[in-house]
Amino acid sequence: xxxxxxxxxxxxxxxxxxxxxxxxxxxxxxxxxxxxxxxxxxxxxxxxxxxxxxxxxxxxxxxxxxxxxxxxxxxxxxxxxxxxxxxxxxxxxxxxxxxxxxxxxxxxxxxxxxxxxxxxxxxxxxxxxxxxxxxxxxxxxxxxxxxxxxxxxxxxxxxxxxxxxxxxxxxxxxxxxxxxxxxxxxxxxxxxxxxxxxxxxxxxxxxxxxxxxxxxxxxxxxxxxxxxxxxxxxxxxxxxxxxxxxxxxxxxxxxxxxxxxxxxxxxxxxxxxxxxxxxxxxxxxxxxxxxxxxxxxxxxxxxxxxxxxxxxxxxxxxxxxxxxxxxxxxxxxxxxxxxxxxxxxxxxxxxxxxxxxxxxxxxxxxxxxxxxxxxxxxxxxxxxxxxxxxxxxxxxxxxxxxxxxxxxxxxxxxxxxxxxxxxxxxxxxxxxxxxxxxxxxxxxxxxxxxxxxxxxxxxxxxxxxxxxxxxxxxxxxxxxxxxxxxxxxxxxxxxxxxxxxxxxxxxxxxxxxxxxxxxxxxxxxxxxxxxxxxxxxxxxxxxx
Numbered sequence: 001x002x003x004x005x006x007x008x009x010x011x012x013x014x015x016x017x018x019x020x021x022x023x024x025x026x027x028x029x030x031x032x033x034x035x036x037x038x039x040x041x042x043x044x045x046x047x048x049x050x051x052x053x054x055x056x057x058x059x060x061x062x063x064x065x066x067x068x069x070x071x072x073x074x075x076x077x078x079x080x081x082x083x084x085x086x087x088x089x090x091x092x093x094x095x096x097x098x099x100x101x102x103x104x105x106x107x108x109x110x111x112x113x114x115x116x117x118x119x120x121x122x123x124x125x126x127x128x129x130x131x132x133x134x135x136x137x138x139x140x141x142x143x144x145x146x147x148x149x150x151x152x153x154x155x156x157x158x159x160x161x162x163x164x165x166x167x168x169x170x171x172x173x174x175x176x177x178x179x180x181x182x183x184x185x186x187x188x189x190x191x192x193x194x195x196x197x198x199x200x201x202x203x204x205x206x207x208x209x210x211x212x213x214x215x216x217x218x219x220x221x222x223x224x225x226x227x228x229x230x231x232x233x234x235x236x237x238x239x240x241x242x243x244x245x246x247x248x249x250x251x252x253x254x255x256x257x258x259x260x261x262x263x264x265x266x267x268x269x270x271x272x273x274x275x276x277x278x279x280x281x282x283x284x285x286x287x288x289x290x291x292x293x294x295x296x297x298x299x300x301x302x303x304x305x306x307x308x309x310x311x312x313x314x315x316x317x318x319x320x321x322x323x324x325x326x327x328x329x330x331x332x333x334x335x336x337x338x339x340x341x342x343x344x345x346x347x348x349x350x351x352x353x354x355x356x357x358x359x360x361x362x363x364x365x366x367x368x369x370x371x372x373x374x375x376x377x378x379x380x381x382x383x384x385x386x387x388x389x390x391x392x393x394x395x396x397x398x399x400x401x402x403x404x405x406x407x408x409x410x411x412x413x414x415x416x417x418x419x420x421x422x423x424x425x426x427x428x429x430x431x432x433x434x435x436x437x438x439x440x441x442x443x444x445x446x447x448x449x450x451x452x453x454x455x456x457x458x459x460x461x462x463x464x465x466x467x468x469x470x471x472x473x474x475x476x477x478x479x480x481x482x483x484x485x486x487x488x489x490x491x492x493x494x495x496x497x498x499x500x501x502x503x504x505x506x507x508x509x510x511x512x513x514x515x516x517x518x519x520x521x522x523x524x525x526x527x528x529x530x531x532x533x534x535x536x537x538x539x540x541x542x543x544x
Contacts, residue, residue, distance in 0.1 A: 001035075002034060002035060002037070002039060004382075005034055005039060005379075005380055005382070006039055006040060008379040008380070008382065009032060009039070009040050009376065009379055009380065010040075011379070012375055012376065012379055013042070015375055015389065015390055016028065016030075016042075016044060016372050016375070017044060018390050018393070019368055019371050019372055019375075019389060019390060019393045020044055020045060020360075020368060020372075022365070022366075022390070022393040022394055022397050023212070023362070023364040023365045023366045023368040023371075023393055023396075023397055024211075024212025024216065024218070024362055024364040024365050024397075025045070025212075025343075025360045025361070025362045025364045025368040026045045026046050026049050026210050026218055026361060026362055027043075027044065027045040027046050027047045027054070027055045027059075027207050027360065027361045027362075028043070028044040028045060028055070028358065028359070028360045028361075028368065028369070028372065029041070029042070029043045029044075029055045029056070029057060029059055029061070029241075029242045029358075029359045029360075030042055030043075030242065030356065030357060030358045030359070030372065030373075030376065031057060031242040031243065031245070031246045031356075031357045032354070032355070032356055032357075032376060032380060033246050033249055033250055033253075033353070033354055033355040033356075034352065034353070034354045034380060035352065035353050035354070036250065036253075036254075036353040038246055041057040041242055041243070041246075043055045043056055043057065043059070047059050047207035047208065047361065048207070048208050049208070049210065049218055049220075050208075050220070055207055055361075057241060057242040057243045058197055058241045058242075058243055059205070059206075059207050059241055059242075059359075060197055060198075060203060060205060060206045060207065060239045060240060060241050061206065061207050061239065061240070061241070061342050061344060061359040061360070061361055062202075062206070062209070062223075062224050062236075062238075062239050062337075062339045062341070062342040062344075063236075063238050063239065063240050063245070063337045063342070063344045063359065064236045064336075064337025064338045064339045064342060064343070064344055065163075065235065065236050065311065065335065065336065065337040065338065066238065066240075066245075066335055066336075066337040066344055066346055067166075067200075067234070067235060067236045067237055067238040067337070068166050068235060068236075068298040068335065069252075069298035069299060069335060069346075070185050070189060070238060070298075071115075071166050071169050071170060071173070071181070071185075071234045071235070071298065072115050072169070072278050072296075072297040072298030072299075073189060073272055073273075073275075073278070073298070074173050074177075074181070074184055074185055074188065074189065075111060075115065075169060075172065075173060075297070076272070076273045076274035076275065076277070076278055076297075077188055077271070077273050077274075078173065078176050078177060079111075079273070079274050079277075080265055080266055080273035080274055083176050083177075084111060084172075084176055085111070086110065086111055086112040086274075086277060087110045087111070087112060088110060088111050089106075089107065089108075089109065089110055090109050090110065090111060090113075090114060090168065090172070091106050091107070091109075093111065093172055093175065093176065094143070094171070094172065094175060098143065098147070099147055100119075100121070100146070100147060100149075101121075101147060101148055101149060101150050101151075102150070102151050104155075105119070105120075105121070105151065105155060108155060108156075109155070111169075111172065112282060112297070113155075113156065113165075114165035114166070114168050114169055114172075115165060115166070115169055115278075115282075115297035115298065116159075116282035116283045116295050116296065116297055117159045117160055117161050117162055117165060117283055117295050118155065118156045118157070118158075118159065118160065118282070118283040118295075119155065119160070119162060119165055120151050120152065120153035120154055120155045120156070120157070120160050121146075121149040121150065121151055121152065121160075121162065121164070122149040122150055122152055122516050122519050123160075123161070123162050123163070123164070123516055123517070123518075123519075124145070124149055124164065124515070124516060125163060126491075126495070126515040126516075127145070127433070127438045127515065128141075128145075128231050128232065129232075130455055130456075130458075130460075130461045130487075131460060131461050131485040131486060131487055132221075132222050132460060132485055132486050133209075133221060133222045133223060133224045133225055133339075133340050133341070133486045134222075134225055134460065134461075135225055135226065135230055135231055135232075136438065136455060136456050136461070137231050137437060137438065138230075138231060139229060139230055139231045139233065141231065141437050142164075142167045142168060142170075142171055142231060143168075143171060144435055144437060145164070145435070145437060146164050146167070146168050148433070148434055148435045149164065150519070152516065152518055152519035152520075153518070156283075158283065158284055158285060158286040158290070159283050159284070159285045159286070159294075159295045159310075160518075161295075161311060163232055163235045163236065164235075166232075166234050166235035166236075167231065167232050167233075167234055167235050169234055170233060170234025170235070171234075173234070180228070180229075181228075181233060181234050182199075182200045182228035182229070182233060182237075185200070185238075186199070188271055189271055189272075192271040193247050193248060193251050193271065194247065195240070195244040195247055195248060196244070197240060197241040197243065197244045198238060198239065198240040198241070198244045198245075198248075199228075199238070199239060200227050200228040200233060200237040200238050200239070201227045201228055201239070202223040202224065202225075202227060202239065203239065206223065206239055207342075207359075207361040208220060208223075208341075208361060209221040209222075209223055209224070209339070209340065209341020209342055209361055209362070209363070210341060210361060210362045210363070211340070211341065211362060211363040211364070211483040211484060211486070212362060212363070212364045212365055212483070213480050213483070213484065214401060214478075214479060214480050218362075219483070219484050221340060221341040221363065221486045222486065223341070224339045224340065224341065224342075226339070236337065236339065240359075241359075242357050242359060245346065245357040245359070246355065246357055249346065249348060249355030249357065250355065251270060251271075251272055252272060252275065252348060252355075253348055253350050253353055253354075253355060254270065255267065255270040255272040255273075255275050256272075256275040256276065256279060256348075256350055257350055257353075258270070259275050259276040260276060260350075265277075277297075278296055278297040278298060278299065279296045279297075279299050279301060279333055280296050280301070281294035281296065281301050282294065282295060282296050282297065283295045285300075285310055288307055288315075288320065288321060289302075289306070289307055289310040289321075292304075292305075292306035293306055293307075293308075293310055296333075298335065299333045299334070299335055299348075300333065300334050300335055301331065301332075301333055302331070302332050302333070302334065303329070303330070303331050304324060304325030304328045304329065304330045304331075304332060304381075305323050305324060305325045305326045305327075305328060305329075306323065306324065306325075307320075307321035307322065307323060307324065308321070308324050308334060308370075308374055308377075309321055309336065309367065309370045309374065311335060311336050312336040312338060312343070312345075312367040312370045313338065313366065313367050313490050314366055314367045314370050314371065314392075314396055316490060317366055317395070317396035317397075317399040317400050317403075318392060318395050318396050318399065319395070322374070322387040322389075322392060323387075324374055324377065324378060324383075324387070325377075325378065325381060325383055326383065326384075326385060327383060327384045327385070328381055328383065330349065330351060330381070331350070331351070332347060332348060332349050332377070333347070333348040333350075334346060334347040334348065334373075336367065336369065336370055337369075338367065338488075340363050340486035340487070340488060341361060341362065341363050341486065342359070342360060342361055342362070342363075343360050343362070343363075343364070343367050343368060343369040343370070344357075344358060344359050344360065344369050345357075345358045345367075345369040345370050345372075345373035346358075346373075347373055347376075347377050349377075349380075349381070352381075354380060356373050356376050356377055356380065358370075358372050358373040358376070360372075363483055363486065363488070365396070365397035365400045365401065366393060366396035366397050366400060367396075368393070371389045371392055371393050371396075372389070374387070374389060375387075375389040400489070401479070403479070403489065404476075404478060404479040404482070404489070407476060407492075407493040407496070408476060410493055411468070411474065411476065411493055411497075415468060415469055416469040416470065417469075419469040419470045421467045421470075421471065421473075422471065422508070424444050424450065424451055425444060426507070426508050427442050427451060427471075427473075427500055427508055428442055428443055428444055428451075429441075429442055429508075429526045429527070429529070430442075430457065430526070430527055431510065431511050431524035431525060431526050431527075432524060432525055432527055433522065433524055434523075438455075438456065439456060439457065439524070439527075440453050440454070440455060440498075440511070440513070440524055441453065441454040441455075441456075441457040442465075442511075445464075448464055450464065450465060450466065450467070451464075451465040451473060452464055452465060453465055453475055453498070463475040463477065465498070468497065471499065471500040471501070471502070471508070472497060472498065472499045472500070473497075473498050473500070474496055474497055474498075475496050475498065476493070476496035477496075491517060492517050494514040494517075494521075495514065495515060495517070497513075497514065498511050498512070498513055499511060499512040499513075499521065501523070508526060509525065509526050510523050510524060510525045510526055511523070511524050511526075512524075
């Protein structure tokens with residue numbers, strides 16, 4: 001059977017090459033574990049285009065949200081050690097007055113809730129991540145920022161994917177263990193599993209990150225700065241290789257299988273504990289992924305046949321996701337990762353002791369790691385009528401390229417003609433969020449003939465503003481401008497609109513910005529010149 005499976009995998013080489021070409025992915029590495037043995041590792045393209053250096057199975061890539069499974073595993077060890085339970089309230093574990101913005105949530109949100117994406121609070125990704133793979137907030141802001149996030153969905157209903165839950169879980173690991181998050185991961189997971197090519201820092205040997213421009217050329221991006229000690233380290237900071245990730249997958253499958261067979265929560269020869277609970281169906285997905293998919297803790301659980309790719313960008317660029325494994329009735333686990341310059345995917349099939357790891361180095365026209373991973377999965381499982389993933393790659397790439405022109409056209413159609421803005425200096429100033437840890441600096445640039453915004457007042461985070469109508473301005477750029485500055489190009493058009501508000505005297509005193517795709521606009525209050533961060537919160541309260 002292994003020989004037949006290998007033959008089917010070898011038959012995918014042209015498919016994988018074509019998907020990489022369509023999506024704009026310069027380098028890809030994958031590995032397949034089957035019947036507890038490494039069946040195949042393959043590498044395509046370049047880890048370094050300029051140096052014409054191909055990747056290999058030891059090449060490191062940023063693995064993005066595949067980090068979440070490591071954080072969940074760290075929490076699992078702490079549960080196994082009796083230092084907390086899955087149902088411990090976060091406010092009790094963190095103590096020191098920890099709370100959520102909604103008092104009811106403070107008394108309900110548990111360790112399990114933050115790991116299974118069912119808090120239902122704002123995602124707030126735009127306030128910590130910015131251009132050029134830089135970070136707008138420090139790790140010290142995790143607790144105060146989480147405490148300020150408002151509910152946008154009913155608690156404990158369906159998956160509401162949120163990086164802040166894992167940032168908070170990292171704080172929890174540090175609080176309970178007395179160790180730094182990265183140190184805990186290194187000592188208790190990576191070292192026992194001999195994952196010597198895996199850590200939480202960018203390295204010179206990493207595959208270079210790229211993006212793909214509209215003219216089908218590659219543009220080099222700066223490496224991600226999320227790492228050990230930064231904000232979101234517990235959510236997406238890790239770097240790894242195919243060979244190391246196969247070690248991880250093998251250990252996961254073995255430990256999970258032992259737990260399933262014995263009913264125990266771990267074995268003495270494995271650093272992995274509580275996997276049966278972590279990989280259970282904690283939170284259901286909404287359609288189209290429900291009811292046969294759910295989120296556990298760091299893993300999506302899916303019962304084939306069903307659509308996959310629930311935690312990546314591909315669903316936003318195709319009419320419908322393909323049904324994977326139409327002739328199979330099989331439980332699998334998977335996850336995806338995405339950083340500006342990298343996409344990754346991992347699939348586990350415990351019943352056949354199989355795993356698939358796909359790592360790529362591009363912010364491309366679709367999630368190539370997902371399409372390739374699904375194609376490999378169907379070949380490995382010998383699906384009788386596999387999906388045409390080349391066609392799905394074409395559809396998603398085409399829709400991606402059309403997105404920015406479509407947003408521009410939509411905004412133009414909604415524009416109210418014949419309105420004029422106030423004098424531009426009326427809008428100038430610093431506009432702070434409720435807790436004063438984030439602001440938008442609005443300044444007039446004579447050489448630009450208009451206004452400019454700068455997140456956190458940084459010149460590296462500046463974008464030109466154009467008047468839209470009344471007191472609304474746009475900062476919508478082209479797709480090329482966005483991706484060449486390492487901005488994810490997936491947000492809806494409302495992100496690119498600022499709506500300035502006035503007080504009773506007609507003076508501009510705040511702005512509304514809908515930076516969350518599924519939440520209402522947030523109000524940012526204008527503070528007097530020279531005001532400090534501490535003054536911002538007080539000024540906001542006075543304004544209210």
